[in-house]
Amino acid sequence: MAETHEEIIKVWIAPGCIVCDACETDCPPVFEVLEDTCIVRPDAQDAEFTKPLTPSIIVAAEGCPVEVIKYEMIEVEGPEPEAWSQEPEPAEAGAPGSHGGADRMVVVTGDPDPKWAGLLAHATASGRGEAGDRVHAQDYPRVAKVPPEAVVAALPYDAPPDTVSAAMVASGMVKPRPTMAQRIQSKGAALVSAAEMSRRQFTIALVIAWGALVGVAATAGGLLQSFMVPKATKEPPSKFRAGKLSDYPTDAVYEQFKGSRGIWIIRQKGVLFVLSTTCTHLGCIPNWWPNDKKFKCPCHGSGFYMSGINFEGPAPRPLERLAVSLDGETLVVDKAKKFRYELKQWVDPKSYIQV
Numbered sequence: 001m002a003e004t005h006e007e008i009i010k011v012w013i014a015p016g017c018i019v020c021d022a023c024e025t026d027c028p029p030v031f032e033v034l035e036d037t038c039i040v041r042p043d044a045q046d047a048e049f050t051k052p053l054t055p056s057i058i059v060a061a062e063g064c065p066v067e068v069i070k071y072e073m074i075e076v077e078g079p080e081p082e083a084w085s086q087e088p089e090p091a092e093a094g095a096p097g098s099h100g101g102a103d104r105m106v107v108v109t110g111d112p113d114p115k116w117a118g119l120l121a122h123a124t125a126s127g128r129g130e131a132g133d134r135v136h137a138q139d140y141p142r143v144a145k146v147p148p149e150a151v152v153a154a155l156p157y158d159a160p161p162d163t164v165s166a167a168m169v170a171s172g173m174v175k176p177r178p179t180m181a182q183r184i185q186s187k188g189a190a191l192v193s194a195a196e197m198s199r200r201q202f203t204i205a206l207v208i209a210w211g212a213l214v215g216v217a218a219t220a221g222g223l224l225q226s227f228m229v230p231k232a233t234k235e236p237p238s239k240f241r242a243g244k245l246s247d248y249p250t251d252a253v254y255e256q257f258k259g260s261r262g263i264w265i266i267r268q269k270g271v272l273f274v275l276s277t278t279c280t281h282l283g284c285i286p287n288w289w290p291n292d293k294k295f296k297c298p299c300h301g302s303g304f305y306m307s308g309i310n311f312e313g314p315a316p317r318p319l320e321r322l323a324v325s326l327d328g329e330t331l332v333v334d335k336a337k338k339f340r341y342e343l344k345q346w347v348d349p350k351s352y353i354q355v
């Protein structure tokens with residue numbers, strides 16, 4: 001039976017990554033850890049890319065603390081590539097870029113080719129079995145500015161994954177990431193900053209809320225006070241002077257105080273009296289119709305004679321008279337004193353003036 005081995009043709013990250021960086025450390029050509037999650041690099045979506053990296057991907061998957069790295073394998077005829085099972089052997093000296101042992105090791109002597117400079121500057125990586133030997137991408141500063149294409153082109157097809165990883169890191173193709181401690185520190189600083197911002201916003205919101213509350217309370221207090229406190233002081237005094245008697249020379253309805261005081265002053269058949277402008281039906285203000293010589297309420301049609309006595313409509317009783325007197329030649333009206341016809345109060349001398 002022909003010998004076979006398995007190769008990874010597809011790799012993906014399931015939900016739940018905790019951004020621990022381990023996978024990128026184990027297999028940087030395939031995994032890239034971002035701020036919030038880990039992704040499979042675009043190049044690693046290709047089966048031909050992942051097949052030779054099968055061991056590294058498996059190491060990364062087994063090292064993932066939350067086991068979210070998933071992959072799919074196919075069975076391939078032929079023995080497993082030696083590089084997958086052998087520890088790297090010491091390389092024989094050779095030309096830069098040669099590989100052997102020796103075929104799988106990049107060996108550089110003398111002045112290194114610039115494209116390997118970064119790798120050689122930190123070339124402590126070898127196998128991936130022991131923690132002390134492991135290549136850590138973040139340990140490699142980007143000292144070499146070699147075109148990534150040149151590095152890739154220089155790599156043998158079956159180059160050990162660690163070598164590939166290190167070369168890519170050194171070339172700048174893979175961007176070194178901050179350490180976990182740095183990431184935690186950075187996230188902590190961001191959280192503190194956000195918390196400070198939240199505190200500031202909260203304080204501002206609190207001040208605004210208190211301001212609004214005080215405003216509402218003041219308005220409510222004002223309304224309450226206006227409701228509770230008698231309005232007498234805000235209204236015109238009930239007793240007032242209404243001009244000289246001579247201002248009312250003939251029989252007529254005088255309307256100059258209708259709007260401001262709510263009264264008519266009426267001179268009729270030798271007497272002067274004052275009527276309230278409030279309709280005795282539901283409180284509307286009637287109008288004086290001089291041609292018809294009547295007061296007519298616009299609300300429900302009640303009609304009152306010039307004397308104030310009702311004669312049509314729903315008004316149940318005559319308009320009310322108000323106290324009137326003379327202070328010398330001056331008319332004095334007192335709205336606080338009312339006289340009702342139906343109660344025979346119009347005979348009260350305070351309810352009229354003889355003229």
Ligand code: SF4
Nearest residue numbers: 017018020021023064
């Ligand atoms: S090892 Fe797992 S948890 Fe850690 S970054 Fe990679 S996918 Fe995420």
Ligand code: FES
Nearest residue numbers: 279281282297300
């Ligand atoms: S309020 Fe005057 S008639 Fe109704």
